Amino acid sequence: MTVSSARATHPHTVTTRHRRVCPLCEGMCGVELTVENNHRVLSVHPDPDNAWSQGHVCPKGIQLGALHHDPDRLTWPMIRDGEKWHEVTWEEAFEHIETLVARVREKHGQQAFGFYGGNMSGKGFDSSRYMMLLLQHAKFAQRFSSSSVDQLPKNLTSHILYGNMWKIPIPDVDNTDLFVILGGNPAASKGSIFSHRDVMGAIKKLRARGGKVIVIDPVRTKTAQQADQWLPIKPGADAALLLAVAHVLFAEGRVNTGHLTELLNGLDEIRRIAERFSPERVADFCGLAAEDIRALARAIADAPRAAVYGRIGTCTQPFGTLASWMVDIISILTGNLDRIGGAMWSTQVAPHLDLTPPYPSDAPIVSPPIRVRGVPGILGQYPASCLAEEIDTPGEGQIRALLTLGCNPVLTAPGSERLAKALDQLECMVSLDIYINETTCHADVILPSPSLLEQPHWDVWAWPWSLTSGGHYSPTTIPAGDRPEEWRVMARLGAIFGGNPDADVNKLDDEFFAGICRRVGLEPDDAFKIWPQRGAERILDLCIRTGPFGDKMGSNPDGLSLQSFKDNPDGIIIGHAEPQGADAITTPSGKIEMAHPHILADLPRLEAAIDDTDNSLLLVSRRHLGSMNSWMHNVDKLVRGKDRCTLQIHPDDAERHGLAVGDRVAVESESGRITASVEITDDIRPGIVCLPHGWGHNQPQSQLQVARRHPGVNINILSPGRMIDEPSGNAVLNGIPVHLEKIPEND
Numbered sequence: 001m002t003v004s005s006a007r008a009t010h011p012h013t014v015t016t017r018h019r020r021v022c023p024l025c026e027g028m029c030g031v032e033l034t035v036e037n038n039h040r041v042l043s044v045h046p047d048p049d050n051a052w053s054q055g056h057v058c059p060k061g062i063q064l065g066a067l068h069h070d071p072d073r074l075t076w077p078m079i080r081d082g083e084k085w086h087e088v089t090w091e092e093a094f095e096h097i098e099t100l101v102a103r104v105r106e107k108h109g110q111q112a113f114g115f116y117g118g119n120m121s122g123k124g125f126d127s128s129r130y131m132m133l134l135l136q137h138a139k140f141a142q143r144f145s146s147s148s149v150d151q152l153p154k155n156l157t158s159h160i161l162y163g164n165m166w167k168i169p170i171p172d173v174d175n176t177d178l179f180v181i182l183g184g185n186p187a188a189s190k191g192s193i194f195s196h197r198d199v200m201g202a203i204k205k206l207r208a209r210g211g212k213v214i215v216i217d218p219v220r221t222k223t224a225q226q227a228d229q230w231l232p233i234k235p236g237a238d239a240a241l242l243l244a245v246a247h248v249l250f251a252e253g254r255v256n257t258g259h260l261t262e263l264l265n266g267l268d269e270i271r272r273i274a275e276r277f278s279p280e281r282v283a284d285f286c287g288l289a290a291e292d293i294r295a296l297a298r299a300i301a302d303a304p305r306a307a308v309y310g311r312i313g314t315c316t317q318p319f320g321t322l323a324s325w326m327v328d329i330i331s332i333l334t335g336n337l338d339r340i341g342g343a344m345w346s347t348q349v350a351p352h353l354d355l356t357p358p359y360p361s362d363a364p365i366v367s368p369p370i371r372v373r374g375v376p377g378i379l380g381q382y383p384a385s386c387l388a389e390e391i392d393t394p395g396e397g398q399i400r401a402l403l404t405l406g407c408n409p410v411l412t413a414p415g416s417e418r419l420a421k422a423l424d425q426l427e428c429m430v431s432l433d434i435y436i437n438e439t440t441c442h443a444d445v446i447l448p449s450p451s452l453l454e455q456p457h458w459d460v461w462a463w464p465w466s467l468t469s470g471g472h473y474s475p476t477t478i479p480a481g482d483r484p485e486e487w488r489v490m491a492r493l494g495a496i497f498g499g500n501p502d503a504d505v506n507k508l509d510d511e512f513f514a515g516i517c518r519r520v521g522l523e524p525d526d527a528f529k530i531w532p533q534r535g536a537e538r539i540l541d542l543c544i545r546t547g548p549f550g551d552k553m554g555s556n557p558d559g560l561s562l563q564s565f566k567d568n569p570d571g572i573i574i575g576h577a578e579p580q581g582a583d584a585i586t587t588p589s590g591k592i593e594m595a596h597p598h599i600l601a602d603l604p605r606l607e608a609a610i611d612d613t614d615n616s617l618l619l620v621s622r623r624h625l626g627s628m629n630s631w632m633h634n635v636d637k638l639v640r641g642k643d644r645c646t647l648q649i650h651p652d653d654a655e656r657h658g659l660a661v662g663d664r665v666a667v668e669s670e671s672g673r674i675t676a677s678v679e680i681t682d683d684i685r686p687g688i689v690c691l692p693h694g695w696g697h698n699q700p701q702s703q704l705q706v707a708r709r710h711p712g713v714n715i716n717i718l719s720p721g722r723m724i725d726e727p728s729g730n731a732v733l734n735g736i737p738v739h740l741e742k743i744p745e746n747d
Helices: 062-069 092-110 126-138 151-163 199-208 238-251 258-263 267-273 277-286 290-302 321-334 384-392 414-423 486-497 505-519 524-530 536-545 562-566 603-610 651-656 706-707
Strands: 002-008 013-022 030-038 038-048 078-081 084-087 113-117 141-147 178-182 210-217 229-231 306-310 366-369 376-378 401-405 429-435 445-448 468-471 573-578 617-622 644-651 664-669 673-680 688-692 736-742
Touching: 030 573, 038 062, 078 092, 092 113, 092 321, 092 401, 092 429, 092 445, 092 486, 113 384, 126 401, 126 486, 126 536, 141 384, 141 505, 151 321, 178 290, 199 210, 210 290, 238 267, 238 277, 238 290, 238 321, 238 603, 277 290, 277 468, 277 603, 290 306, 384 414, 401 486, 429 486, 486 505, 505 536, 505 651, 536 562, 644 651, 651 673
Parallel strands: 113 141, 113 401, 178 210, 178 306, 210 229, 401 429, 429 445, 617 688, 644 673
Antiparallel strands: 002 013, 013 030, 030 038, 078 084, 078 445, 366 376, 468 573, 617 736, 644 688, 664 673, 664 736
């Protein structure tokens, strides 16, 4: 909702106040924007009246205006001619794309087309709801996404355990007595696959009421600094640690599966597996004393309520699937899954992921192996680390055309140097993005997405991870001008890449919407009478009205619709989620599959690593509150100040390598070499060095003026593409063997 007010500075000046939700992360912070003449953002402030965030906001949300007005942001389609870019009309851009795609199809067939989707595609009002339409019609032979550089192990284990890749348990930090965090840093991420208005505030309240917080991480993060205990684990050892916790729970008779007992398959198998992982066996591998492991197990078992939460550090490591699996297994064994104060599932007002999932919800666990490396596809996609070799390796099925959507894998995916070179070998590359960045600079055509203020917002990627049921609709803040709606752009791209460039986009949308209606038991003809207007808003209204709190198309007059939220611009909060029991489980057996063969097959690899002594210096990554992976670095206020791209190193390792604060050091892995400045800190365990993720803005072809003044270094030059978590294909970004070399001052 917009509230107008007069301002006497100029007879033609009118300011308006807009209230909306920042879409950048799972925090969903409410902000107030003052906009001049429906065009220029004058200020952005936290919104104290927002029913969800109640005035809480992070530094990124305050910069939504700066992001919108960024002079480097694209507002018209761009076509590349050599190293030069030309602004063109939308129709000219589509015609050029049709020509390029037709050439590739004629020469190589449909098997030559690939796709890479990024996190930012989930932030758009249309893009988050129309990804499936695009993929259905484009018929890409190979699909990649940032999921395999992030949370794919959690998707995989949730799919196996509960029957739904998006059924990811969420820690109930507001009601727990013990919060155990593995590989997560809410002080920087605000919560990831964990939506809460103020996680650090909730941690403070938890401790004030007598609860305890334990952080398990190789680095004493800002979150760990606010905890009661920091356990400095070695990278890649989380699965071994949790298996040893399970060992103690069984050995000491502390297993209590509570109300889920009759829903469990494989409990006896878990008992037999845990017997092999005593605290004494895994202690050296974990870098933790056996007695500390036993104390952790007893703390979880003895707490009246315990919430165990594993995030990106448990996914982006050599044993990401086993670690993600064991986080949930520990919750099950201690009776803390599906329980107030433990880990629970959300009850969403608008369950988009059930109706418009970004990838097929019925995708098989394993699909045929990819061409070059021979690793299987997992849940409908292939490892991002395989993209470069699929482009630059000749042979049948070689990718010759690529569509990217809201991503920058040249900075965020492993083996990034090879990928940057490979992209230039493509015969056709099209990107949907707002910048000419390190990835899109290789494209032939860039189609600009609307800015975050030029579109409405209802978060598809935060409410699923919230234990508060509610919602907030944000109308468009600034008109988008003369450009096609983004759903039309995505539908047309899907048709072009799928070999049907003359498809009727309106018909494609109607067919897509009809399919959603059928999934909820609505006759499409009846639905079209209710929603004659095409586009994402009717999908949102359908999701709300057929959801658990909806008006059921009028049969529940007290229920909600999209209009309910338009009438309540501060949002509507319904209440806390409740335990779901058997209703949450959709596996074929109707039981929680604790011991699935796909997961158990990776245990021998873990055991071999435990028994193999490796004293290599290991590299891990880190994140900052002002960053969004490789994004937001072109906003001056978020990157100014001291250099963030330092190599953090423990004093003992610095002394061993003859390093002092500010020294330049070369960091080398099997895949590459970078240089960085040294930062010495005891907030990191010995044997570990740490660099931030998402930097390296020094490519001359990119057009990010601010980011290039603060380039940092690209940690993914050091991330070998071959290093993956084998069951999921997820990239390994933590635990990479490296060695250091001091750079002489005169070099």
